[in-house]
Amino acid sequence: MNLNFLDFEQPIAELEAKIDELRYVSNDNEININDEIARLQSKSRELTESIFSNLSSWQISQLARHPQRPYTQDYIDRLFPDFEELHGDRAFADDKAMIGGLARLQGQPVMVIGHQKGRDTKEKISRNFGMPRPEGYRKALRLMKMAETFKVPVLTFIDTPGAYPGVDAEERGQSEAIARNLFEMMRLKTPVICTVIGEGGSGGALAIGVGDAVNMLQYSTYSVISPEGCASILWKSAEKAPEAAEAMGLTAHRLHELGLIEQIISEPLGGAHRDLDGMAQNLSNALLEHLKVLQEQPLDVLLENRYQRFMTFGIGETE
Amino acid sequence: MSWFEKLLPSRIRTDAKTRRTVPEGIWSKCPVCQAVLYRAELERNLYVCPKCSHHTRIPARERLTHFLDNEHQTELDAELTPTDRLKFKDSKKYRDRLNQAQKSTSEQDALIVMRGEVLGVPLVAAAFEFSFMGGSMGTVVGEKFTRAANRAMQDNIPLVCFSASGGARMQEALFSLMQMAKTSAVLTRLHEKSLPFISVLTDPTMGGVSASFAMLGDIHIAEPNALIGFAGPRVIEQTVRETLPEGFQRSEFLLEHGAIDMIVDRRDMRSRIANMLSMLMNLESPLQTDEKEVAAV
Numbered sequence: 371m372n373l374n375f376l377d378f379e380q381p382i383a384e385l386e387a388k389i390d391e392l393r394y395v396s397n398d399n400e401i402n403i404n405d406e407i408a409r410l411q412s413k414s415r416e417l418t419e420s421i422f423s424n425l426s427s428w429q430i431s432q433l434a435r436h437p438q439r440p441y442t443q444d445y446i447d448r449l450f451p452d453f454e455e456l457h458g459d460r461a462f463a464d465d466k467a468m469i470g471g472l473a474r475l476q477g478q479p480v481m482v483i484g485h486q487k488g489r490d491t492k493e494k495i496s497r498n499f500g501m502p503r504p505e506g507y508r509k510a511l512r513l514m515k516m517a518e519t520f521k522v523p524v525l526t527f528i529d530t531p532g533a534y535p536g537v538d539a540e541e542r543g544q545s546e547a548i549a550r551n552l553f554e555m556m557r558l559k560t561p562v563i564c565t566v567i568g569e570g571g572s573g574g575a576l577a578i579g580v581g582d583a584v585n586m587l588q589y590s591t592y593s594v595i596s597p598e599g600c601a602s603i604l605w606k607s608a609e610k611a612p613e614a615a616e617a618m619g620l621t622a623h624r625l626h627e628l629g630l631i632e633q634i635i636s637e638p639l640g641g642a643h644r645d646l647d648g649m650a651q652n653l654s655n656a657l658l659e660h661l662k663v664l665q666e667q668p669l670d671v672l673l674e675n676r677y678q679r680f681m682t683f684g685i686g687e688t689e
Numbered sequence: 690m691s692w693f694e695k696l697l698p699s700r701i702r703t704d705a706k707t708r709r710t711v712p713e714g715i716w717s718k719c720p721v722c723q724a725v726l727y728r729a730e731l732e733r734n735l736y737v738c739p740k741c742s743h744h745t746r747i748p749a750r751e752r753l754t755h756f757l758d759n760e761h762q763t764e765l766d767a768e769l770t771p772t773d774r775l776k777f778k779d780s781k782k783y784r785d786r787l788n789q790a791q792k793s794t795s796e797q798d799a800l801i802v803m804r805g806e807v808l809g810v811p812l813v814a815a816a817f818e819f820s821f822m823g824g825s826m827g828t829v830v831g832e833k834f835t836r837a838a839n840r841a842m843q844d845n846i847p848l849v850c851f852s853a854s855g856g857a858r859m860q861e862a863l864f865s866l867m868q869m870a871k872t873s874a875v876l877t878r879l880h881e882k883s884l885p886f887i888s889v890l891t892d893p894t895m896g897g898v899s900a901s902f903a904m905l906g907d908i909h910i911a912e913p914n915a916l917i918g919f920a921g922p923r924v925i926e927q928t929v930r931e932t933l934p935e936g937f938q939r940s941e942f943l944l945e946h947g948a949i950d951m952i953v954d955r956r957d958m959r960s961r962i963a964n965m966l967s968m969l970m971n972l973e974s975p976l977q978t979d980e981k982e983v984a985a986v
Contacts, residue, residue: 533900535920535928540938543948544919545899552873553905572857573869573900573919580870594857594866594897604779604859617777618862628774630863680874683867684832685769 376432378421382640385414418640425589428612430621431597433589434568435531438643440650441500442469442484442527445567448650449475449657450482456513458505462542465506467498467534468578470513475525475657481517483510483578484527484567500569501534504547507577511551514558523561523661526578531596533574548577555580556680561664561672563657565635566590566622567642582676583660584630586622587653588637592630593620630683632660719743735955744912744955746892748794749801749818752851756814756959757805765802765813766836771829775862783860790821798829799854802837804844808963808975813841816851817891817898824854826898827861831868834902838875838886847885847966852903855921856896869901876905885969887962890917890940890949908965909949910958911940917948 375383389410392403425433433439446453450473458464470483485502488494502510510526517524533544555562555578562581570579570592586592595603600618601610619625622634635656638645664672717728722741730739735755736747754762777783791797799821804813815837817824834850841848857865879886888906890899892915900919911917918938926933936942943949953961963975 533919535924537925537929537933537937540918540920540925541946543904543946545917546904546948548900548919549869549873549902549904552870552901553877556870556874557877572866573897576866576869577900580874592863594862595859600779600859606780614779617775617779618859619775620862625863628863630867677874677878680867680870681835683828683864683871684835685772685828 374438376429376436378425378429378432379418379640382414382418382421385410385417389414415639422640426612427591427615427619427621427624428597430589431591431611431615433641434591436641436643439568440642440646441489441529442482442486442567444646445527445650445653446473446482446484448647449473449654450480453482456516457509459508459512461505461508463503463505465498465502465509466496467500467502467530468506468510470510472522475654475661478661479520479522480661481513481522481524482527483513483524485530485575485578487529487568498534500530501532502530502574502577503534503536503539504542504544507533507547507551510578511547511554514551514555514562518558518560521560523563523665524558524581525657526562526564526581528564528566528570528575528579528592529568529590530571530574531569532571533577548573551577552580556677557673559669559673561661561667562676563660563664565653565657566592566631567653569596570620571596580676580680582664582672582679583632585633585635585656585660586625586631587635587642587649588622589641590622591615591620592622592625593618720745737955742913742954744892744914746819746853747955748820749796749799749816749851749853752816753801753803753805753814756816756849756851757803757807758809760806761811762803762805765804765840766833767797767801769829769833770797771827771861773860774864775860777860777862779860786822786860794818794821796821798827798833799824800826800830800833802833802840804840804846807959807966810963810966810970810972810975811844811846812849812966813837813844813846814849814851817853819853819893822858824852824898825856825858825865826854826868826872827858827865828868830858831865831871834868834872835875838879841884842879842882845882845884847887847970848879849887849889849962849966850902850906851889851891852894852898853891854894854896854898854903856898866897869897872902873905876902880907885966887966889953889958889962890943891915893917895919895921904948907969908951910951910953910962911943911949912955913940913952915940917943 453473455471469486473482485500487500488497564579564581564584566586597611597615598608600614602608638648642649719738721743724740736745773783802815890911894917
């Protein structure tokens with residue numbers, strides 16, 4: 371089994387392995403099998419298209435936290451060459467699960483803030499698996515207030531299993547830190563664009579998710595609790611996670627249908643990790659588009675729209 | 690039948706089938722000091738154990754009717770009732786869970802809102818009904834809280850909320866999460882109008898409720914020994930793989946760590962809140978001399 375592929379992608383993995391094998395053979399021999407390779411490649415593409423055209427919510431959840439999924443830093447590296455990382459909450463510590471700093475998007479100054487997961491074991495631990503503590507949220511808030519002062523738009527990238535459930539986090543007021551961000555982001559006097567790039571895990575995600583536009587990458591998820599968490603509480607078994615994922619409707623497609631997000635940003639065939647540059651390009655285009663619209667709005671209109679955006683997330687029509 | 694029973698006249702004889710047992714709910718036991726308490730007396734004492742002062746949970750409606758002065762109590766938005774937009778079904782349908790909760794609590798959802806006065810200080814007060822699906826916050830709770838704040842702004846009076854909630858309601862998925870943003874949003878407006886919001890944290894206040902409006906009060910009051918926090922103790926134990934210290938996430942712990950302003954006994958809540966609100970609203974002191982003594986304790 372190829373670990374770069376998820377279980378439902380294994381047919382693609384087998385085809386890709388065959389193609390690699392043929393390439394190896396063709397190097398050894400003089401027989402021209404390029405035609406065969408091309409045929410298999412097109413078959414692989416068709417297979418990928420067919421598998422990805424009909425993904426379940428659970429399969430999308432797996433893609434959203436794929437070990438090779440691009441993280442905030444990967445997008446920063448591609449979209450913001452002028453990035454200057456800013457550290458610390460000025461009160462307690464620098465939380466490495468949350469990164470942020472000044473940057474330029476196609477020349478325009480912006481404040482970038484995002485959750486950051488780790489790639490290898492060592493980094494995973496130092497980033498605390500992308501689960502911020504209160505100081506992470508307070509750093510994010512400090513940077514947002516700075517952006518407000520200098521009239522710089524804020525771009526947030528959401529990718530977290532949730533806020534860290536630990537003793538120290540509780541001692542320092544995890545609840546208050548999240549709540550404070552919801553309050554302050556609502557009235558931040560500068561455009562705020564939020565993008566879910568991987569996992570949008572509950573309050574820990576929302577704490578940098580209050581904005582004028584909330585977008586999701588095609589195979590990202592956003593939910594009130596993880597599928598495993600939901601399954602173990604409501605079904606009393608974490609193995610029912612696929613059912614929970616389906617019931618919660620945590621995919622970009624479903625949430626867009628429900629009117630909870632603004633835009634779905636397309637991912638390259640097979641997911642963001644298969645073509646990082648392509649993904650970065652799509653993301654950049656979407657951000658620029660939203661930025662243009664939002665910056666044309668007078669501040670009072672912007673803030674009123676942001677407020678009303680959240681007010682409409684309420685009781686639906688009666689049955 | 691024994692010889693003794695045969696002696697008894699038939700009208701005072703009772704056989705096992707018709708023998709009346711003590712009706713359910715006449716007596717209850719304090720979970721902390723184990724004292725057996727006469728239910729009516731416990732209720733008169735606002736569900737606080739008269740022996741050890743343990744604060745047991747109090748139904749939301751009783752909480753509000755006791756908290757507010759007897760006159761001028763009006764319930765707000767009582768008609769709001771939840772809908773199942775996602776057609777959510779786990780081991781049970783959400784619709785069925787709702788019906789069951791509505792039947793057992795006689796409430797439409799987990800938040801009750803009333804406009805009234807406390808010692809003559811007018812305000813809007815909201816309280817969570819914990820026995821309605823764990824006091825979880827869905828769209829109706831979010832909407833009622835928002836309307837409560839809007840009413841406070843319209844009448845230019847403060848807002849008080851008694852929280853008791855496990856957090857966001859999973860069956861309403863992301864809609865529930867968005868109630869965190871919505872309830873926090875409306876508080877920005879209350880704040881801009883310089884109207885106080887007092888958040889009273891009662892047992893338990895967790896998850897999405899504590900991580901939104903409940904931690905955005907101008908003043909945070911907790912009842913004694915209430916469980917208050919973001920992540921539940923079991924989740925934390927599973928994450929850090931160690932037993933949690935005694936008193937972790939309890940009111941006294943929060944006071945020590947600077948998260949709340951004070952711990953107030955439920956029986957003093959009226960005078961303490963009226964006292965503080967009157968100062969924030971620049972009103973005459975509502976306290977009589979004897980009540981001032983209570984407030985000074």
